Amino acid sequence: MTRQRGDVVVETRDLCMHFGGVRAVDQVDFTLFDRELRCLIGPNGAGKSTFFKCLTGQLRPTSGEVLIRGQEMTGAEPFEVASLGVGIKTQVPNVFDGLTAEENIWLSARRWHGDARARALTAETIERLKLGDIRRMLVGRLAHGQRQWVELGMVVAAEPWLVLLDEPAAGMTHEETFRTAELIEEINKTSALIVVEHDMQFIRMISRTVTLFHEGRILMQDTMEAISADKRAREVYLGHRA
């Protein structure tokens, strides 16, 4: 795999997603470079999650294009996006409730490797995410934060080169949020990331460049400091928080 830091890995051109008269995503041109860590922020209904779902194939865009590593992926099925080596975590924890934590993670590793390697990778991931205590428990019986971690484990075990996370810290305790930020930094050593988040503290922990969504469009794209300092950005989003 010949990838270089400067390569464009995700690109959208004029991406629109309309629901009836609602323009959830409106003419978005977005670019992500390899090994970049990008946060998507914005108030509720700004279109972040809809944009995310267009990238992951969960929604078919009304118009426009999605390119992943130069490959046209507009309207692709989610498994086709994932099959490019993209790790995806959705907003609501999507896990296999009736299976154990270990089985959950094994299923992710097994997609890419033979059984022996998949087992090794599973053990490694469990170690790395400190899931040893719950490995044999059914995921359906775990607490919300733990389920989030199992899902992150599934993302990590696939060794993706691009990771898309929708609100990874939602519902986590302060300690868990901190550990998630650490994990994201670690993932970022080998892969590019897009993180949709609400939690400003969390974004400050991890952010490099932040893309601010407002009413389906990209309003600003800059560092967190610059966005915090910007008057317009404060009005739409930060005003009532920061």
Next chain:
Amino acid sequence: MNSGILRQMRPTFVYALLGIIFMFAAPQVLQLFTIINLTTAIALAVLALSLALIWGYGGILCFGQVAFFGLGAYAYTISAINFGGSTWAILMAVMITSAFAAALGYFIFFGRVSDVYLGVITLTVTLIFFSLIRRTSGPEYKIGNALLGGFNGVSSPPINLPWNPTSFLFPEQVFYVAMAALILCYVFAGWLVNTKFGRVCQAIRENELRAELLGYDTRLYKLGIFTIGAGIAAIGGVLFCNGVGRITPDVFNLYNAALTIIWVIVGGRGTLIGPIGATFALFYLTSALGGQSVLNNNLVLGIILIFFVLLVPKGVAPTIIDWVNARRKKAPGRVRRRRGSRGEGAQ
């Protein structure tokens, strides 16, 4: 990593062994009449096994599993009459049924039909077969040499030794064949659910979107297990028309379609042995009830279904397994045995 699969299949082998013992012991102690009856029950158990596989492990609630069972029986009977022997007819039955299921499944799964409509479509297909074949009583309805016979059905040629059409098997021998087929199908299904394919199917049952987001084409997996399940149901159908001696369109009726679901609910989804056991138990209960006239048969079946749905919603086998596991954990001073590295396998 075959040793791992074999270890997880240990319970499967235990039940298979019990089945083999039963297979050789039963004809020694039971009367021929009972043995012939048992053959029918075994055929139905194979049908239950096929639904246990696709519903319990694949999460596909097929309301018309009996359509594949009946199609298998008809395909066998018609082929056997035309070929003048059962060898190729059995193969034809499995192949025609699987091909039909694959075609039907293609539209269902690649059309992303939701679970509820899948149930409706499969049931409708069953009832279409029922009405269609009932209307084929005239002499013009024949396939090759085989008259379809409308609601009277067709009498099925018995199974013969491979490539020896004159050596028909006697009812007792058909029992051996049926029992062997049930055991083989059971071991095959027990193996399948522990392979990567089977585990991905279970993952899809738990959460289809997540399975997709891991990069699995869930449509293909669902189509695969659906087709395999139909093939197993067809084997059940072949055994059934051999046990009964003929096949009629009644096999496709609503009662039988619902009964298959009841066996799996009572026996328990997520196990294979449960629905098999439930089929035998309910088969004999129905026979016993047939000998008296105080209680209506269907009423009792209905009450049993309601009882299980309300009070034992997981079904018998999973409830027993949970109970044993809970006791094992509580048992003091005992070294807890480590379970298979990836949880419980097929039971």
